[in-house]
Amino acid sequence: MRGGAQYMAAIDMVEVETNTSVLPDEFIAHRLGMIPLVSTNCDEAIRYQRDCTCLSSCQNCSIELSLNVACNDGRTMDITSDHLEFVRHGNWKEDAEDGEEIQKRTEDFGFPVGKNDPSVPPVLICKIRKGQEIRLRCIAKKGISKEHAKWSPCSAVSFEYDPHNRLRHTTYWYETDIKKEWPLSTNAEEEEAPRDDEPFDYNAKPNKFYFEVETDGSLGPQEVVQKGLAELQTKLANLILGLKTQPPDADGFSGGGDQLAAQTNGAATANTSWGAQPTGGWPGASGSGSTWGPAAGGATAAWSGSPGSAGGGTTAWGGATAAWGSPTGGAAGAGAGAGAAGGWSGTPQNPGWASPQPQSGGWNV
Numbered sequence: 172m173r174g175g176a177q178y179m180a181a182i183d184m185v186e187v188e189t190n191t192s193v194l195p196d197e198f199i200a201h202r203l204g205m206i207p208l209v210s211t212n213c214d215e216a217i218r219y220q221r222d223c224t225c226l227s228s229c230q231n232c233s234i235e236l237s238l239n240v241a242c243n244d245g246r247t248m249d250i251t252s253d254h255l256e257f258v259r260h261g262n263w264k265e266d267a268e269d270g271e272e273i274q275k276r277t278e279d280f281g282f283p284v285g286k287n288d289p290s291v292p293p294v295l296i297c298k299i300r301k302g303q304e305i306r307l308r309c310i311a312k313k314g315i316s317k318e319h320a321k322w323s324p325c326s327a328v329s330f331e332y333d334p335h336n337r338l339r340h341t342t343y344w345y346e347t348d349i350k351k352e353w354p355l356s357t358n359a360e361e362e363e364a365p366r367d368d369e370p371f372d373y374n375a376k377p378n379k380f381y382f383e384v385e386t387d388g389s390l391g392p393q394e395v396v397q398k399g400l401a402e403l404q405t406k407l408a409n410l411i412l413g414l415k416t417q418p419p420d421a422d423g424f425s426g427g428g429d430q431l432a433a434q435t436n437g438a439a440t441a442n443t444s445w446g447a448q449p450t451g452g453w454p455g456a457s458g459s460g461s462t463w464g465p466a467a468g469g470a471t472a473a474w475s476g477s478p479g480s481a482g483g484g485t486t487a488w489g490g491a492t493a494a495w496g497s498p499t500g501g502a503a504g505a506g507a508g509a510g511a512a513g514g515w516s517g518t519p520q521n522p523g524w525a526s527p528q529p530q531s532g533g534w535n536v
Contacts, residue, residue, distance in 0.1 A: 177315065177316065177322075177323070177324050177325075177390060177395055177398055177399065178210070178213040178214040178313055178314070178315060178322075178398075179207075179208070179210040179213055179313070179314065179315070179316075179322045179323070179324055179389050179390065180208045180209075180210045180213055180217060180234055180280075180281055180311045180312065180313055180389075181204060181205075181206075181207075181208060181311055181312070181314065181319075181321040181322050182203045182204045182206065182208070182236070182309045182310070182311045182321075183204065183310060183311060183312040183314070184228075184309070184310040184312075185199070185200040185203055185204075185307055185308070185309050185310075186307060186308040186309075186310075187199070187200070187306075187307045188306045188307055188308070189304050189305065189306040189307075190304075190305050190306075190307070191299075191302070191303045191304050191305075192297050192298075192299045192303050192305055193297075194297050198297075199296065199297060199305070199307075202294075202296050202297070203238075203255075203296065203309055204319075204321045205294075205320075205321050206252045206255070206283055206284075206294050206296075207283070207284040207294075207324075207387040207388055207389040208234070208281055208282065208283060208284065208311055208389055209277070209279045209280055209281060209282050209283075209284060209388075209389060210280070210281075210324070210389045210390055211277050211280060211390065211391075211394070212275060212276075212277065212280075213280075213313060213390075214398070215272065215275045216272050216275045216276040216277075216280055217231070217232060217233075217234070217272055217276070217312075217313045218231050218232040218270070218272055218313065219232065219313055220232045220233070220312055220313070228310055228312070230269065230273065231269070231270040231272055231273065232312065232313070233310050233311065233312055234257070234280075234281040234310070234311040234312075235257075235258040235308065235309070235310060235311075236255045236256060236257055236258060236281070236283075236308075236309040236311065237255070237256050237258055237307070237308055237309065238250070238254055238255055238256070238296075238305060238306070238307050238308075238309065239256075239305075239306045239307075240254050240299070240304070240305050240306075241299075241303070241304035241305075241306075242299045242300060242301050242302065242303050242304070243301065244301060245301050246301075247298050247299070247300055248298065248299050248300070249295060249298055250295075250296045250297050250298065250299060250305060251293035251294060251295050251296060252283035252284075252285070252286065252293045252294040252296065253283070253285075253286055253287075253293040254296075255283050255286070255309070257281055257282050281311060284387065284388035284389055285388065291388070324386045324387060324389045324390040324395055325384060325385065325386055325387075325395060326385050326386060326387045327383075327384075327385040328382070328383070328384050328385070329382070329383045330380050330381060330382045330383070331356060331358055331380070331381045331383075332377040332379060332380045332381065333377055334355055334356050334358040334359035334361075334362060334381070335355065335359055335362060335364055335365055337365050337375070338375055338376075338377060339371070358381040361379075361381070362379070382396075384396055
């Protein structure tokens with residue numbers, strides 16, 4: 172329960188005007204911060220200071236309390252949380268309109284726990300003698316226990332399972348009678364007691380847990396458990412949402428990339444993005460255009476953009492009819508029946524890179 176979202180109000184800032192006691196200001200400020208304040212419905216009754224529109228503090232995001240005690244007797248005087256006075260209309264440095272949070276506060280919201288209740292002992296702050304005085308101003312703000320322990324409403328949390336020790340997870344040390352020396356808890360009334368001749372189940376697992384939540388009075392145990400479960404549910408929902416796969420983007424490198432994914436052995440499908448409707452692979456066949464080469468008989472090259480001539484297509488990356496480094500007399504095809512033009516895929520009449528003929532090769536010349 173300590174790391175959940177049980178919002179509470181606690182004293183966060185102390186302005187000391189007079190302190191003639193034996194304790195330093197920091198010591199007293201720390202004790203004031205640990206005093207529990209009534210924080211019923213705190214998640215809606217007060218704003219976070221970082222979410223408020225004020226510059227420092229106002230009645231919507233803060234609560235003001237004051238402490239003004241002086242000892243005039245010859246005896247030791249105890250200063251407790253009952254001496255803290257709630258200031259309903261605080262002396263704020265800036266005027267802000269009352270928000271809807273003010274209407275959601277209870278009558279005793281922000282009061283020290285046990286104030287005006289004789290059955291609840293107050294929290295001791297310090298002791299003073301005659302002539303000593305403490306006068307200060309406190310500002311309480313909203314927070315959770317992840318930020319500081321003073322915003323934790325729980326003082327003790329415990330749980331128990333298998334009160335009859337049916338699973339034998341606990342080994343009791345006893346002298347004569349185990350039942351008398353180890354009495355059962357009240358949770359044992361919720362389950363049926365095992366028989367003496369009942370066989371032991373090695374595969375049994377605990378399926379019922381008993382929790383006991385004790386608070387400092389700022390929030391009730393039921394409210395703490397309910398808000399803790401609500402926060403756990405929210406975190407699990409965000410985790411499930413984060414694990415869901417996002418829809419792919421409609422580009423060429425995710426779900427919509429049919430132009431690149433459908434190629435087989437260098438051949439692309441029709442209407443590809445890098446060429447004009449080729450029908451063959453890289454090696455140019457008679458009457459067909461290659462993927463990156465020109466289509467013999469009028470097709471446009473892949474990256475050129477100039478139309479092919481009837482006597483032979485243009486090269487892949489240029490507008491000339493020759494291949495890379497090959498002379499014009501032997502690079503371009505003689506027509507549609509002569510095969511594709513030069514580029515990366517040359518026919519036997521137009522050799523490519525690895526041609527032994529220097530006059531018609533590519534880079535091997």
